[in-house]
Amino acid sequence: MDLGTLADLEFEAVIFDMDGTLIDSTPAVIRSWAAWASEHDLSADQLAGFHGVPAAGIVRRLLPQERWAAALERINDLELNDVGDIDVLPGAAEALAVLPSGQSAIATSCTRPLAEARIAAARLRPPAVLVTVDDVRRGKPAPDPFLEAARRLGAHPTRCLVVEDAPMGLAAARAAGCATLAVSTTTAPDLLEADAVVVDLSAVSWRISAAGVAVRPGLSAN
Incomplete structure (x- = not known):
């Protein structure tokens, strides 16, 4: 090598x-973000390319400003509650x-x-x-x-x-x-x-x- x-x-x-x-943590990340995207009517394609970017940065890229705070709180909750595997x-x-x-x-x-x-x-x-x-x-x-x-x-x-x-x-x-x-x-x-x-x-x-x-x-x- x-x-x-x-x-x-x-x-x-x-x-x-x-x-x-x-x-x-890939399975947990996929589950959490898939659930979040579904709740916000976003497709898997719209989530592509963000690996390594903080959640706040993803939220700001995909949603209007008035939804940022609630959406960020939601994905944080989803990820914190999915660490089983x-x-x-x-x-x-x-x-x-x-x-x-x-x-x-x-x-x-x-x-x-x-x-x-x-x-x-x-x-x-x-x-x-x-x-x-x-x-x-x-x-x-x-x-x-x-x-x-x-x-x-x-x-x-x-x-x-x-x-x-x-x-x-x-x-x-x-x-x-x-x-x-x-x-x-x-x-x-x-x-x-x-x-x-x-x-x-x-x-x-x-x-x-x-x-x-x-x-x-x-x-x-x-």
């Missing part, structure tokens, strides 16, 4: 997206376990209550730094979540590696100046614009040294 330019770099920190990168994706728990707490973070488009509910449902042990859409002025595809995660870690964004599964999230990472590693868990590899693309986190390993964090091919990549 070719990690391209990533193989030659040492990073101050690694920032992970959550849904589709660390955990598989969320699982950890391959390699995710191992990555978080090996990376030092001060050198890893999660930056997600979820609200904090939803992020915490999904992390708990997946029984994932998160890093100390968790940045949600509640912590920033603008969500993905704006760079704010990754810039805030880097700030909290005391790392320069250009010395951070972002791991993402969504085109919008990768766009946010690039805008923040971060290096990018994409996992093709929810999106076809040819649609992922990143420094390297792998099937999931089991395809890489992590080397920790005084110089920082390096990403290397994992056993499943052979």
